[in-house]
Amino acid sequence: MNIDFDLIIIGGGINGVGIARDAASRGLRTCLLEQGDLCNGTTRWSSRLIHGGLRYLEHAELGLVYESLHERETLLKIAPHLVQPIKLLIPIYSGGRRGKLLINAGMWLYDLLSLGKSVPRHEMFTAQEALDELPPLNRDGLLGAAAYFDAQVTFAERLVVENALAAQAAGAQVHTYSRVDRILYGARRIRGVRYTDLRSDQQCDLFAPVVVNASGPWVDRVLEKNVKPPLRLMGGTKGTHIVVPAIPGQPRIACYLEAESDGRPFFIIPWNDMLLIGTTDIRFDGNPGEVVAEDGEINYLLSETNHVFPDANLNRKNIHYHYTGVRPLPRKEKKAEGDVTRRHIIKHHRRVARGFYSVIGGKLTTYRNLAEEMTDRVIRRLRHKGPKCQTANDPLPGAVINISRVVDELDACDLISPESRLHLLNVYGSRALLIKELVITDPRLGDEICPYSHTIAAEIIFAYQHELPTTLADVLLRRTMIGLSPDLGRSALPKALDIARHHVGWSAARADEEERRYLREIGRLSGRLTA
Ligand SMILES: Cc1cc2nc3c(=O)[nH]c(=O)nc-3n(C[C@H](O)[C@H](O)[C@H](O)COP(=O)(O)OP(=O)(O)OC[C@H]3O[C@@H](n4cnc5c(N)ncnc54)[C@H](O)[C@@H]3O)c2cc1C
Numbered sequence: 001m002n003i004d005f006d007l008i009i010i011g012g013g014i015n016g017v018g019i020a021r022d023a024a025s026r027g028l029r030t031c032l033l034e035q036g037d038l039c040n041g042t043t044r045w046s047s048r049l050i051h052g053g054l055r056y057l058e059h060a061e062l063g064l065v066y067e068s069l070h071e072r073e074t075l076l077k078i079a080p081h082l083v084q085p086i087k088l089l090i091p092i093y094s095g096g097r098r099g100k101l102l103i104n105a106g107m108w109l110y111d112l113l114s115l116g117k118s119v120p121r122h123e124m125f126t127a128q129e130a131l132d133e134l135p136p137l138n139r140d141g142l143l144g145a146a147a148y149f150d151a152q153v154t155f156a157e158r159l160v161v162e163n164a165l166a167a168q169a170a171g172a173q174v175h176t177y178s179r180v181d182r183i184l185y186g187a188r189r190i191r192g193v194r195y196t197d198l199r200s201d202q203q204c205d206l207f208a209p210v211v212v213n214a215s216g217p218w219v220d221r222v223l224e225k226n227v228k229p230p231l232r233l234m235g236g237t238k239g240t241h242i243v244v245p246a247i248p249g250q251p252r253i254a255c256y257l258e259a260e261s262d263g264r265p266f267f268i269i270p271w272n273d274m275l276l277i278g279t280t281d282i283r284f285d286g287n288p289g290e291v292v293a294e295d296g297e298i299n300y301l302l303s304e305t306n307h308v309f310p311d312a313n314l315n316r317k318n319i320h321y322h323y324t325g326v327r328p329l330p331r332k333e334k335k336a337e338g339d340v341t342r343r344h345i346i347k348h349h350r351r352v353a354r355g356f357y358s359v360i361g362g363k364l365t366t367y368r369n370l371a372e373e374m375t376d377r378v379i380r381r382l383r384h385k386g387p388k389c390q391t392a393n394d395p396l397p398g399a400v401i402n403i404s405r406v407v408d409e410l411d412a413c414d415l416i417s418p419e420s421r422l423h424l425l426n427v428y429g430s431r432a433l434l435i436k437e438l439v440i441t442d443p444r445l446g447d448e449i450c451p452y453s454h455t456i457a458a459e460i461i462f463a464y465q466h467e468l469p470t471t472l473a474d475v476l477l478r479r480t481m482i483g484l485s486p487d488l489g490r491s492a493l494p495k496a497l498d499i500a501r502h503h504v505g506w507s508a509a510r511a512d513e514e515e516r517r518y519l520r521e522i523g524r525l526s527g528r529l530t531a
Contacts, residue, residue: 005029005173005208007378008193010180010222011215012036014043014156015344015359017163017174018371018391019214024170025394026375027386031206032164032172033195035179037474039160041216041288043364044478045325047241047267047278050075050083050365051150052114053342054256055265057106062113064343068365069114072151075368076118079396081429082159085119086152086269088254089134091308094141097263100124103146110148119149134255136247136309147253154272156364157478158427161467162396168468169397177470183211183226185353199470210378213358217288217326227352233360235331236288240297240324241278244305245486246270247312260307261300268305272484273452274320277301281327288326292524298322320486321525330360344370346377355381368392398429406430415439415446416456423454427481435462449499450492452485460499472500472514473521488522 007023009016012034020032034040052069053061075083092100107122123146130145131137137145153159164174175197182194184205192207215222217236224230254269269276280297302314330345344362348354357377362370372389379386400406406429410421413436424432438458439446445458463469463479475496477483482492489496497511506514 002207003209004192004206005031006382006384007031007210007212008033008206008208009212009214010193011041011213011218012038012160012164012174012176013041013214013216014039014160014163014364014367015216015362015370016212016214017160017167018367019212019359019374020167020172020174021163021170022368022371022375022389022391023378024167024172025390026379026384026388028375028378028382028384029208030167030172031208032167032174033178033180033193033206034174034176035198037176037470037478038164038174038468039157039478041218042325042328043160043216044157045239045241045323046156046364047239047269047276048153048156048271048364049086049150049267049269050153052110053363053365054106054110054148056342057109059339059341061341061343062109064341064366065110066113067369068363069110069117071366071369073114073117074392075153075365076151078368078392078394079153079159079162079399081398081400081425082155082162082396083151083153085149086252086254087147087149088256088267089125089130089137090146090148090256091130091134091137092143092145093138093258094143096258098258100144107146107148119151122146122148134251134253136250136311137255138308138310152254152269152271153364155427155481155484157481158398159364159396161479162398164468165397165466166394174468176468176474180215180222181225183213183222183353183356185226185356188351188353190353190355210355210357210381212374212378213356214374216328219328219358219360221287223349223358227349231349232331233347233358235329235333236284236326237281237329238284238291238324238326239279239281240293240301240322241276242293242298242301242322243271243320243486244275244277244314244318245320246274247309250275255308257304257308259300259304261304266301266304268308272481274486277305284326291324291326292527293322293324297324321488321522323525328361346370346374348377396429398431400425400430406433409433410436413439413446415443417446417448417454419454420446420448420456424456424459434466435459438462449495450482450485450489452487452491453480453482455480455482455492457495457499460496461503464500464504471517472496473518475500476518477521483522488525489518490522493518
């Protein structure tokens with residue numbers, strides 16, 4: 001039997017690409033297969049926080065909090081262009097489930113578990129100080145607040161893309177729109193996978209002595225077609241966010257709250273010049289690709305936000321869009337949704353086929369550590385002699401090591417507006433300089449095509465040249481980030497299509513098809529807001 005690779009990874013979410021980057025950089029011949037585009041699943045439906053998870057302290061998951069805080073520091077270091085500190089405020093109200101003393105104790109423990117961190121330690125505020133920090137807060141019954149720092153990855157999509165690019169640069173093959181249909185095994189050993197290239201509809205077999213099922217909430221679906229009797233490892237819960245306009249005058253401080261109606265924790269987070277509000281936590285057994293927000297979830301998020309920011313007076317008309325994802329949690333039927341651990345589990349299916357693994361659970365925050373643990377196991381299994389894991393030290397491709405040099409070089413290009421230069425820095429980090437080079441060769445490519453995100457024409461071409469997209473939706477929603485603008489990129493669509501026709505070589509028919517496809521994809525983010 002031919003061996004094509006040492007390792008095949010199923011799934012191009014944060015965990016799959018993280019494993020691919022680590023494995024390839026340690027010399028493993030690695031192939032990643034993703035059924036859609038990169039970041040097609042839960043990763044982009046998250047709250048986009050790189051956080052210790054204060055809530056897990058209540059469940060005595062000190063190990064998970066410690067690991068998460070450690071990883072937060074690592075990501076601030078290796079991806080400073082994508083992951084940035086954010087201040088959070090926990091308002092404390094009379095009658096709340098968690099009083100000032102308990103919250104202060106939790107804050108001390110959180111600080112202690114993140115010793116050596118780069119962000120400031122927590123502070124406790126009186127009611128007046130809390131209002132000075134965050135003026136829109138409801139003052140009725142306000143006793144005070146705690147303030148602390150965590151981190152935010154505004155564009156989780158870019159974190160996935162950059163990990164995939166780093167994996168590719170280290171020698172991995174990354175195939176998007178490649179759906180794994182069968183796990184190939186015999187005599188209790190894994191042999192490889194059968195997948196369909198969804199662009200050509202061709203089926204193909206690939207062989208490797210290790211296969212990792214990193215398909216997030218799809219893990220059981222990948223297993224069910226291949227393992228009899230079916231294994232039920234996942235107990236997914238769905239979570240919805242709404243995106244609304246920023247409250248005028250609100251500083252860049254997030255709010256971590258206890259919901260009035262049921263005491264559940266939820267966030268109101270300044271994000272992408274808007275507010276990201278979430279989330280819910282409801283058991284979900286359906287197809288993760290078809291999960292949508294329900295009216296009850298939207299109402300819950302609106303009314304809880306109006307309770308804490310009474311002058312916001314939000315209603316459905318204020319919602320720019322909403323999104324829903326499924327947490328790939330381990331199956332724990334007897335536990336309440338919020339009590340299920342967010343720790344990851346690596347399951348070796350040795351009774352089915354040695355060398356076949358599934359990744360269950362985990363957080364966006366801890367993906368790098370998960371990838372290291374998974375790659376260590378693959379290396380031990382293959383008795384591979386390679387370098388030790390370097391992903392905690394090696395910066396991601398766009399990491400800005402010398403910020404003033406990058407800013408100076410960008411500023412020297414007056415073909416790009418100051419707003420667009422800032423946007424380029426926030427989305428691509430030091431790789432913004434490659435986009436600037438495109439503009440220098442053709443100044444028209446410096447034109448803004450989106451009034452919200454300040455995206456320029458050159459980015460569409462850059463994406464097709466360097467960042468592995470297939471469809472226009474891949475470019476707008478998961479590369480340039482136009483698609484996360486308040487209008488979901490609708491106003492930029494004609495110009496983006498025009499650039500693809502003239503510079504990428506699309507026919508008129510292809511452009512029409514791409515437009516239809518894009519509108520269908522964003523329809524899911526703005527649909528069903530009826531009641
Ligand atoms: C509402 C919500 C909020 C969250 N907030 C946070 C947060 O703030 N911070 C945090 O740290 N974590 C958060 N999380 C958790 C975090 O988002 C997830 O744990 C993480 O993104 C999971 O990544 P993944 O790669 O395992 O899964 P995914 O991102 O879902 O990736 C799996 C991929 O596998 C692909 N796939 C599936 N089947 C196949 C197949 N047959 N062949 C090929 N490919 C396949 C899918 O298309 C998908 O792209 C949140 C989760 C949710 C739902």
